[in-house]
Amino acid sequence: MKRRDFIRDVAAAGLALRFGQGPLAGQTPAPAGLPLLAAVEGESPAAITREAIAMLGGMKKFIGRGDKVVIKPNIGWDRTPEMAACTNPEVVKALVELVLDAGAKKAVVIDNTTNQAKRCYVRSGIQEAVKQAGGDMLFVDDYRVKKTALKGVWIKEWEVVLDVVEADKLINVPIAKHHSLCRLTLGMKNWLGATGGARNQFHQELDKAVVDLAAFFKPQLTVLDAYRILVRNGPQGGRVSDTELVKTVVAGTDPVAVDAMGATFFKVTPRELPYLGFARERGLGEFELEKVRLEKKKI
DSSP states (O other), X not given: OOHHHHHHHHHHTOOOOOBOOOOOOOOOOOXXXXXXXXXXXXXXXXXXXHHHHHHTTOGGGTOOTTOEEEEEEOOOSSOOGGGTSSOOHHHXXXXXXXXXXXXXXXXXXXXXXXXXXXXXXXXXXXXXXHHHHTOEEEOOOGGGEEEEEOOOSSBSEEEEEHHHHTOSEEEEEOEEEEETTTEEEOSGGGGGGGBOSOGGGGGGGHHHHHHHHHHHHOOSEEEEEEEEEEOSSTTTOOOGGGEEEEEEEEEESOHHHHHHHHHHTXXXXXXXXXXXXXXXXXTXXXXXXXXXXXXXXXX
């Protein structure tokens, strides 16, 4: 079943918001059969992104010929790449190129930004990067958002970006950074940018909201940009001194494991992030990295 058909069937059930309740090194290989997580360190954001996808088996393992693929970065803030508030444009460009090379019909990049979208798209460098790679950059407007049944534990219905839910395949490509309300913002929180409406209401139960959104969108891949991370004054920062170079990209099919790995760059243990526990309880993945087949590489 195509992703868009599945989402359409879910949405048809009913639709108004209702609330319910340091350098990388080698390691001992985990048993085969566990979720694979690839972490690559290097000088080039594009090169480490490509290598991480190759370690997972290549983009053709995830993308079929003729697919419409949506790539969802964090472009929420009117900041340059040096400020580490938005996903690195070279990481996004590499993913667009890989998706199109794999035979996708279209590679769409979109985000419902916090600051004014045109400024964010340009100043982040992502708009130009997507153009150079041959992808399509779309702005979110009222016509692209529709109230949909999410059937979450906390979020029952919410306005979501149709281009995202109607895509055949989804790639989540967040940046790793500090967040003043929830300590860190990594992969699962990035789905707030695929929603509309009064998103500040999510902050009432942010950990639960993040998990409900992650359970709804279910990306084929999560690619975490940790090339330059924001270590304080997040989520938008504003000074280069708020950032640190980690020069790493983490990629995997388990969004919980990717976020757990991302937490380690801030010297935060996964157990310190409540949403990761909620996500594991919901069957979305594993946050104990010793239970994940983690492969690290430096190029």
